[in-house]
Amino acid sequence: MSSKTKSPLRFKLLAKCSVTKARVGVVSLPHSDVSTPVFMPVGTKGSMKGILQQQLYALDCRIMLSNTYHLGLKPGIETLRKAGGLHKFMNWTRSLLTDSGGFQMVSLLKLAEITENGVKFQTPYTDDAEITLTPEHSIEIQNAIGADIAMQLDDVVKTTTRGPRVEEAMHRTVRWLDRCLGAHSRNADQSIFPIVQGGLEPDLRRACADLLTQRPCRGFAVGGLSGGESKDEFWPVVRLCAQLLPEDKPRYLMGVGFAADLVVCVALGIDMFDCVFPTRTARFGCALVRSGQLNLKQKIFAKDHRPIDEQCSCSTCRSYTRSYLHHIVTVEPAGASILSVHNVAFQLRLMSDIREAIQQDKFPDFVKDFMKEHFEGREVPQWIIDALRSVDVEL
Numbered sequence: 001m002s003s004k005t006k007s008p009l010r011f012k013l014l015a016k017c018s019v020t021k022a023r024v025g026v027v028s029l030p031h032s033d034v035s036t037p038v039f040m041p042v043g044t045k046g047s048m049k050g051i052l053q054q055q056l057y058a059l060d061c062r063i064m065l066s067n068t069y070h071l072g073l074k075p076g077i078e079t080l081r082k083a084g085g086l087h088k089f090m091n092w093t094r095s096l097l098t099d100s101g102g103f104q105m106v107s108l109l110k111l112a113e114i115t116e117n118g119v120k121f122q123t124p125y126t127d128d129a130e131i132t133l134t135p136e137h138s139i140e141i142q143n144a145i146g147a148d149i150a151m152q153l154d155d156v157v158k159t160t161t162r163g164p165r166v167e168e169a170m171h172r173t174v175r176w177l178d179r180c181l182g183a184h185s186r187n188a189d190q191s192i193f194p195i196v197q198g199g200l201e202p203d204l205r206r207a208c209a210d211l212l213t214q215r216p217c218r219g220f221a222v223g224g225l226s227g228g229e230s231k232d233e234f235w236p237v238v239r240l241c242a243q244l245l246p247e248d249k250p251r252y253l254m255g256v257g258f259a260a261d262l263v264v265c266v267a268l269g270i271d272m273f274d275c276v277f278p279t280r281t282a283r284f285g286c287a288l289v290r291s292g293q294l295n296l297k298q299k300i301f302a303k304d305h306r307p308i309d310e311q312c313s314c315s316t317c318r319s320y321t322r323s324y325l326h327h328i329v330t331v332e333p334a335g336a337s338i339l340s341v342h343n344v345a346f347q348l349r350l351m352s353d354i355r356e357a358i359q360q361d362k363f364p365d366f367v368k369d370f371m372k373e374h375f376e377g378r379e380v381p382q383w384i385i386d387a388l389r390s391v392d393v394e395l
Contacts, residue, residue: 008148009191009218011250017363020391021242021269024358027219027250029148030189031087032094034062036250036271037354039262039347040097041278045070046090049279050340053092059314059345062094063148065274069101069121069133072141085146097274098147099254100138100154100180114155116172135179143186151221152180154195159227166199173197174211181215193252195223196241200233209244220245221252222270231383235264239390242269259288259350263370264387266354267363278347282339285329288346290373294322296339301326314345364393371395 010028017023027034041048041056042065048056056064066086075089083089086096101119113120118134135153142150153176155169177194184192194212198204212220222241225234238253245251250271256262257275265273278288285297287308294301294308307317308325316338328335357366367388371380385395 007218008187008189011219011248013248015359015361017267017358018361019364020267020367020388020393021239022266022354022358022363023269023271024355025250025271027271029063029095029191031096031148032062034095035352035355037262037266037351038063038272039257039351040065040272040274041344041347042066042274042276043090044276045074046086048340048344050282050337051279051344053090055315055341056092056344057094059341059348061344061348063097064092064094065097065099066145066147067101068098068138068141068145068151071098071145072101072133072137073131077141077144080141080144080146085144087146095149096145096147097149098142098145098151100142100151101133116175118153135176136183139180139183139185139192143184143190146186147190149219150184150190150192152177152192152194154197154223156197156224157199159199159224159229159233161199166201167204170198170204170208174208177212177215181217191218193217193219193221195221195254196245197224199224200229200237202237202240205237205240206244209241213244213246217249219250219252221254221272223254225253226255231381232386235268235383235387235390238265238270239268239387257347259290259292259347260371260374260384262347262350263354263367264384266358267367267388267391267393278343279336279340282343283330283336285325285335285339287325287339288343290370291376292374296322296325296329298326308342309346312342312345312349314342316342316345367393368395 008030011025013023013025015024025036040063044067046066118132120130120132122130138153155172157165157169180192194217196209198208242251252272253265253270256273257277262273287294287296289309301322304322306322309317357363380395
């Protein structure tokens with residue numbers, strides 16, 4: 001196949017767990033091959049808080065996220081075009097995924113007005129300026145950004161919303177997908193992912209997945225979760241959507257990043273994840289470890305001269321002690337940076353360990369060992385027990 005006709009996204013399944021729905025694959029994108037399951041760290045404005053691109057290369061990060069809404073406002077579409085796209089603008093040679101701006105309908109709801117045409121925002125960067133983000137404009141921005149994967153603009157409502165608004169948003173999401181596909185000018189080197197909506201209503205999720213999978217798309221996302229619903233409501237929707245989406249295409253669960261959630265959702269059949277959690281919690285002085293989090297602001301770490309994690313090979317764990325980090329976190333900007341490197345490394349290593357366990361067909365044992373360590377001295381939450389039981393793993 002010539003380079004001119006090669007798809008900009010190819011997904012190859014390499015292994016499946018013989019018990020759960022977990023699987024290992026490779027997503028081949030224009031800028032890198034990405035092994036799945038994968039956690040994608042977030043650099044909303046084209047820069048990850050606390051981490052340089054060179055540090056991400058050292059961690060073997062293959063893909064990261066940025067946000068269409070924010071980049072469309074600043075630096076703006078013309079600057080991105082003149083720079084040759086976001087890859088060149090930010091000096092990042094590996095893959096990018098851009099969120100369409102739909103999430104801002106919830107996070108900036110007080111500033112937004114939603115109609116069939118799109119979303120009218122009062123921009124947070126100036127006092128009175130307004131911008132209308134339509135499906136067409138969202139794709140125009142993402143074409144200028146040049147991300148390997150571009151998300152459709154979807155109509156997002158709070159997960160706790162009930163009633164006609166949820167069904168309205170689901171059907172509008174499908175209509176907006178068609179407008180996104182129609183406006184897409186770079187199908188040869190960018191792939192649009194639709195987003196399954198439908199709130200907590202199984203029938204709406206089924207209807208949405210059925211409609212979206214009729215469109216010629218190379219991967220699919222599950223949206224509208226991690227927005228205030230209970231975990232007992234969360235996991236059945238994840239499981240259902242994973243079952244409804246094609247086996248031969250990657251499945252992306254948006255906005256999920258806690259370690260236990262990642263393990264459970266991989267077991268339910270999800271391939272891709274993203275969240276700001278690793279870098280955000282670093283700014284509060286917290287380091288991620290298998291047993292949960294270490295709040296390095298606590299006095300117990302003042303004389304602890306061990307690394308954060310003796311099993312971790314990241315530059316933070318090779319170079320700094322808990323005592324030193326206790327001294328600088330939340331006080332010196334370097335503290336957040338040093339912790340962010342470790343926290344992203346932790347997430348990436350967790351996914352690597354998950355992939356290895358699946359390939360060795362030892363994933364159920366990995367899950368049991370992980371949960372035992374993660375919740376040592378505590379009861380495993382019932383929702384995790386129920387979710388794992390649904391895929392034949394008994395804790």
